[in-house]
């Protein structure tokens with residue numbers, strides 16, 4: 353967390369050194385000082401402080417309030433400041449300076465464009481933003497690790513996704529947060545919105561409704577529909593896994609791969625790992641290892657159990673982790689122990705992706721795990737769907753794909769993995785940085801190729 357405190361100090365009563373000591377003793381780091389006003393007896397300064405938890409922040413403020421000669425005029429949190437007024441805006445491509453131009457972009461001339469599109473709706477791709485636009489739609493029911501929050505409260509995440517779409521792939525994305533309702537009504541609503549957009553990115557919608565919503569929309573719409581939390585996560589996780597396996601010199605087909613948490617992300621990861629050649633994949637959830645010998649109340653589990661766990665292993669995570677080459681967790685904090693990692697095969701690969709607290713911390717796992725990845729940005733190898741969604745939609749929009757299908761997802765995962773050369777590959781570098789400029793073009797090109805060869809590209 354970063355805060356900025358505006359302090360008024362009476363020069364005679366206090367020195368900046370005292371303030372710095374108080375901040376440091378309370379656990380904060382001063383990262384910037386700006387002089388706002390300097391007078392004979394007083395000085396006003398903005399002090400920017402990095403601090404890693406709320407308690408420390410309160411302690412700093414409290415201690416400074418006690419200091420004679422210091423008044424806190426204003427406190428601001430830099431994260432809130434950056435959100436002030438929202439993070440995005442609409443920018444016009446055309447400037448209108450006179451009546452003649454006005455009548456061209458608006459009534460009456462615009463009517464001719466409307467009529468042309470009415471006659472041939474495909475022209476919407478040529479004469480509207482549809483060609484380059486994606487709706488980022490959430491109902492706020494599974495936002496990050498926060499769970500079900502109000503749609504208004506989901507907006508900062510959706511605005512953030514829209515911002516990243518623009519920055520990394522020049523896609524014009526619109527954040528749309530809707531009231532949670534039945535899956536049927538959400539489908540109806542998104543269907544009704546769809547004519548304006550070239551693609552639909554579903555975000556932070558709880559399982560199991562997210563499966564029906566996505567499947568039904570994919571069937572009914574002729575633009576790509578992609579649930580980022582399922583497929584974006586799975587694509588990036590697979591990219592990391594491909595590189596990690598290269599590093600430890602193991603083949604996907606020969607590995608025992610345990611996937612823990614068979615929810616939105618876990619199901620998508622399992623399907624992608626199977627598609628990428630995984631044979632001995634075992635899904636684990638709160639009822640233990642999923643096996644075809646049992647019938648579950650959860651339909652998705654039955655379906656995953658049918659195509660995984662070829663040796664019908666049973667028991668808890670603790671039992672099936674034995675001799676596993678790979679652990680991928682998208683479940684809950686702290687459920688993988690150091691002892692579990694010790695039981696794994698040689699050179700274990702551990703992806704503990706639960707956010708914000710992973711299944712095992714890198715500090716605990718690292719002495720025994722050969723490769724470790726988390727969903728967090730404060731450790732190496734961050735698996736986050738931002739590595740995928742800008743590039744995959746760039747590719748889908750550019751070839752006017754009617755769908756984002758399995759071939760395109762696999763191509764995206766391989767493209768992400770390939771942005772790290774074999775010589776560069778190491779335990780702390782199996783996932784490229786989101787700021788690597790080669791990522792979006794690599795994903796885009798691979799996705800277009802896959803769309804063409806699988807017959808969903810509508811534009812050469």
Ligand SMILES: NC(=O)c1ccc[n+]([C@@H]2O[C@H](COP(=O)([O-])OP(=O)(O)OC[C@H]3O[C@@H](n4cnc5c(N)ncnc54)[C@H](O)[C@@H]3O)[C@@H](O)[C@H]2O)c1
Nearest residue numbers: 559585613614615616617637638682683684706707727736
């Ligand atoms: N790193 C990333 O990019 C990324 C992306 C998506 C989700 N995630 C994280 O993955 C986790 C799951 O997300 P989701 O959207 O799939 O949620 P979800 O609710 O759809 O699925 C979670 C699954 O984990 C299971 N689970 C819970 N506790 C468990 C336990 N102790 N043992 C085994 N299984 C258990 C649940 O029963 C459920 O099936 C969250 O922590 C989320 O933050 C990370």
Ligand SMILES: O=C(O)C[C@H](O)C(=O)O
Nearest residue numbers: 495496497556581707737
């Ligand atoms: O938004 C993110 O940072 C990742 C992912 O989409 C999530 O919901 O956690």
Ligand SMILES: [Mg+2]
Nearest residue numbers: 496555556581
């Ligand atoms: Mg999400």
